[in-house]
Amino acid sequence: MTTQGFQTFTMAGALLLSTSVAAIEREAFDQLTSAENHVEIGLGWVSEDSARFGRYNALYDDGLFLVLGLDYLVQPRFDDPAPLRVEVTARDLGLGNRHLLVRSGRQGRFGLEADYRERRARRGDGLVTVYDSQNRASLRLPEDWQAAPGTAGMNLQLPVLHEFSLVQRRRQGRVAASVNPAERWQVSAQARQEDRDGTHLLAGLFGNTGGNPRAAFLPVPVDYRTRLVDLNLDYNDRRRQFRLAYHGSLFTNNEPGLAFENPFSTIGGWAPGSGFPDGRGELALPPDNQFHQLSLASGWQFSPNLRLVGQVASGRMTQNEAFLPYTANPLLAQSIVQPLPADSLDGRIDTTSVHLRLSGRQSSQLSWNASYRLDDRNNRTELREWVYIGGDSQLQDAGPASSRRRYNLPQDYRHQRLRLDGQWRIDERTRLASAIQRSRTERSLSARDQVDESLLELSVRHRASQRLQLGAQALWADRDGSEYDGAAGFLASHDSGYTDTLAGQWANIPSLRMYHLADRRRQRLALSAGLTPHEHWSLGLEAAHASDDYRNTVIGLTESQQQSLSGTLTWAPARNLSAHLFYTWERLSSDQSGFSFRGGPNRPVDLANPERAWEVDHRDRIDTLGAGLERRLLDGRLQVQLDWVKARARARQDVSSGSALSTAPLPTVRNDLDSIMLRASYRLSEPLSLHLRYWFERFSSDDWALDQVGPDQLANIILPGESSPDYRVHVASVSLRYRFD
Template identity: 30%
Template sequence: MSELPQPGARLQSSLRLKANPVRWSLLALAGCAATALAQDPFAPLLEDTRPLATRWQVDYSSNLKLGVGYVSEDNFKFGQYNGLHKEGAVLLGDLLWRGNNDASYWQLSGTDLGLQTREAGARWGKTGKFELSFEMDNQLQVRNDSGRTPFTGTDVLRLPEDWIGASGTGGFTNLNNSLQGFDRELSRDHYAVGLQAQLSAAWSLSANLGYEDKQGTAETGAAFYSDAADGHAAILPQEINYQTSDFDLALSYSGDRLQLTGSWQYSDFDNDAELLRWQNPYSGFQTTVSYPAGEGGLGQAPDNTLNRVRLLGVYTFNPRWRLQVDGSFARTEQDQDFADYTVNPTLQIDEPLAVASLDGQVDTGVLDARLYFRPLPKLNLEARFHGEERSYQGDRNGYRYVPGDAASQSATALTVYNTLHDHSRNRFSLEGSYRLPWRSKLWLEYGYEEVERKNAAVETTQENTLDLRYRIRPLDSVSTTLKLGYADRAADTYRWDQSYYARLDAELINATPASQRYSNHPLLSQYHLANRERSELQWDVNWQPAHAWDVSANLLWREDDYDKTDLGLRNEELARLGVNLGWLPSAGLRLGLYASFDRYQSQQRGRSFRGGQEKNAFAIYPPLPQASDPARDWDTGTDDEATTLGLNAQWQAGEALSLSADYSYVATNAAYDFAAGTASGVDTTPLPDAESEQHHLLLEAAWHLRDNLSLQLAYQYWNYSQDDWALAGVTTSSIDKVLTLGEQEADESLHYIGTSVIYRWQ
């Protein structure tokens, strides 16, 4: 028998219950539950006995995250794309809110709502009928902000009133007092609304309307020229103000055998600035062109429109045959008025522009087709075709340009002509795959591509490719894939004089000796037009030696050999090795290790020579002019290496506490092996290495107060250092006739900490 309670104890308990009505209610509910359990022997099976770690992960469809973060230092590497580039506090906010009933559903979402890299969206629809959507995507890119400039303004860049001009940057005696920093940031805000509607069981309609606004400051180079070989240049801050509007409409049909989609796309690009003007910081030109009166003008990207129609279809003849066709036609147009030959009104212009605008039009047609065929149960065949035709529509006109806004209009012989660059690309390929024993499969593909170009150094290139791939899984714990590839591109006779004749006036061509009629040296091959042999190897391995372990490794090697090239890119080689290791020592702990090594090597050769009589590239008897003298060749070997190491861990330390950590280390090194010929005047100064090192540590803890409420704490440590000869010690005036921004090497060490509350609901 149980012991009866004492009268005093009963009185104290009664007083406590009366003083705490909430507790009384809970006890009453507990009593009702106990009675129910006594009546239903299966009631314990209905209790939720899952751990909290499971419930907060999967039981809730909606959540809200609110918090605050803090960045310890200004930076541009750590915050290049994530919006965490400024010292100080930032707001943190994420949202996912879903709802539905028998007739409709809806969703609101947002990430990084307190940052300039936020994304948000909304959807509402009726199942099987229609859906309306809205999306917003804000992006921000920050770049090296250590550069400085003496220029101020946006469309017109001016120098300070006390500026002192000179014929070279060394004479800008008031330069340091005139320099000021500026933010090199580009923001891209994109907004879109969409509609998807199911018109019937077979027909559906979709429409999307988008608008993008790109704002910020970039940089561009501009120069004044007394002649084509004597430029006085400056790196200028360039204001960016682009707007793009686009619209697309698609109608789709889905039948038993045929799926068909027809669409139309329209895009309109608007550049708010047509011309960038800047004040000439140099003297030494004629008075009206030198500082302070002289100005330069640089045309900006023109407004343009695009119309594109597309038809995509898939037809299944039977289970063994299927055809897919994807064709499109696009027309791009721009008719923005040309700027005048020069912004300096004192320069003499004898002949106006040939036309007021380019009135240009580019038509592009693309056709992709695939035919699938299964002749045998284990054999699959696929034939592919890709065709592309680009045609430039416009008149060929001559322009008597003004060299760099620094001299009067060029002589008639110096007229230059716009050229059209039509091209076509056709590629055929056939792939076969066959299932073999040992759970393996073999693929073999042959491809042939032919490209034809107009007004290019090579009219036609032809390329044959062969790819072999083999995948095998000899054991349940091991699978591996090996791929071998070979490609051979052959080019027509290299016409080094093609661009020269297409661009220049006949009067100048006839006045130039035949041995000097070229723009690029006759032995110099453009790498995308040159003969090339490519060999490639890829190997991927996945291994699970035990239930708690998994290992993967991948290897890539590729070599491009430009075996017919004398001057230009002669060889390049890429190698990449990556390893990942995962270990699950317990149900609540996972550890990971990853490492990779990348290496890129290249060899290129050039020749140093001057113009005039030294430009004769065809002499074979001494004394050789510079352009014909192989002793004036120089060779550069580039060796770029990148090493990455990383560790990560996820630990469910308890039912209410989860922890995670990730550390990564990245080191890069770029080495240059420079060698020059024995001719006098050829610089043999070697180039130093360029290096960088990065450490990044992320720690995160989440304390789950309840299955629908958590506290989160995040910490990051970032350290980045750079040793780059192109920036080290280089000031705005280090180059005699180039006024640069004088950027400094990156050297960042910072901390970030963030804390937030996460609330979840059904």
């Protein structure tokens, strides 16, 4: 028999065998492929209240909670001619973080999805305020409030103070649909609405210079709604793909402002009537705004080894919330001779984004990328003149030399980047990659109109053996730009009638370089190793050193460095047993320098005195150690999972100064986290399993800005009495999970 004949024979034999022998027992097949539907019900317990522990998991209150979940799936058979799939998932129904998802569809034809998600975040408990928060939009002081020029003369004790918590709730509903009207085409749409309500914390300030501020913290109402809409039209074949998309985001805030009474009596520098009992102020809360964006993404396969992908997007951000008045104080408002130039901002920023990438593969040894990126934001908001009243505490000064005559700065921004990547596979074991990149950033009304950066990257990966892989990566970048004019923004936002009267005509000390505009030399070196000493063991190691040298900065951030070491050890001797251990050491350090100077006639004297210079060395160290274990026992009936984490963070600031200034050490800021979670499930019978969970977490911290700092700590500011968090929380839960068809 010829080869061809034999092949025909064996193929036919295989076909026969396939039909006669390959039919698999349905019971075994169903066990592997049938839908797993579960309902879970149980009880859990939290040992103590803790806002920080429960800020994202909704376990902030002590006591019992309900464990309730559902997985329900109607899964069609693989050979169903009309495979309709229905999926219902419910998670954490007994908690403030609950999620319900319903999904259905016929594969290849259409899909529908709806979900509801609720998240509660508690960010602080036991905070205090002098205000009665019954009317959330207008905060009033108690009837018998005793005002004073500062906190020293006030009674800032309970029950004069009102307690409140910082709790926010996000409720999100989403519906999505997709249809495949023809082969290779898909139309999809998604609409999402998120309602966010609760309270957050801001200070309400009175005062008009850095010399006379008075402030009290307020419970600020949150009542936001964000609607998101996405529409996509997709086409996809082997050589061409495109997506035409619309994205809309509409934000509304039902609380446009927050008015509050002044708890301080009128002090020097304030206009009469600014203080208690007539004084009142108002904060503008986030304005309604919208963003609409159209984009076109495409991929073109010109040849098997040459492909272009890209996306072009054009968007528009708008905001036209009605302005609040210059002052909420009717007495001060009487002084207004130059009213608001507009009722609302009519703010608009047009955005254009481009991302193009040409990818080529010259051979199995050489591949490359050439890419271009554009991020352009054209701020079309009108530049107008405003004569503001500072902190509801002064009369309007509309004089020609007034420092209160200001101009808003609708800044434009344009960032462009060109990048070329190349990769050579030197041999089967070694790969070398490099990149060269040039970027330019242009800004208007800024200290620096143009910033350019060049970047080089080189990396090598080498497989030394089947058990050892090594890698190294080096990066070098250098940034410079046009002349730095630190006074540009200051001059553009003030009237020349005022700035002409100033010596030097600047606000920030001229030798300051803002770090995002400053000359910078960036270097990074990273080494990695992957070791598999045994088929059950693997070890990954990484070490990195990165530094930013702001080489021409005298005042400001002068240098920052980051060093890290990390390692992960994994052990997986069998399918039913695996464990891992990881450790990361990070050190983040930076140096900044400053120069303390006063204004008026002291300014030239101070600036000439080098002993008024100061420096801060920041030294942060973070250690993270963790381990995990997964084990299946008793022929899979018992599953145990253990996760343990120990994280330590220390942040130190060392301040030093010249002899003209007085400084003292600062305590280290400390955050310690210990967390252990144990989960076990035991299959009691075929449909029923028992689930146990125990979680212990301990967090302790020291923060010099918050600890032992009560509402009356500062002379001019009524603080909310925050403290750095400390907690030890045990969580335990037991639940039964029932599997059904």
